[in-house]
Amino acid sequence: MGQNGIANIIARAARGKLLAENEKQAEGGRILKRRILGLCGLQSIKTLDEMARILYDTGIASSVKEGREITPLLMGERVSYACGKEIVFEEVNDGNSNTKYRITAYNYE
Secondary structure, eight states, rough: OOOHHHHHHHGGGGTSSSSOHHHHHHHHHHHHHHHHHHOOOOEEEOOOOHHHHHHHHTTTTOOOOOOOOHHHHHHTTTEEEETTTTEEEEEEOOTTTTTTEEEEEEEOO
């Protein structure tokens, strides 16, 4: 999808906030990171349904169905949520050949 397309999708979480356009993606990333990993979490593995619900709850997706469609688009992407900080989305398989999604926070400071 490309970084600009992902940035626009993630920025939906900051809808309604009085921010400059370039700040909305970081705010959306922060909201998404907090919802997936909590305040201090560094990594989490979610199912497709869990990711879809999170995307819906944060306002990134307009429905859980849309969240299921967006989730695969995030895989392999890096989303900045603060200076020197980003979350990375990866697709993983558990031992039963089920696809899950690993979200990892990185701090480059």
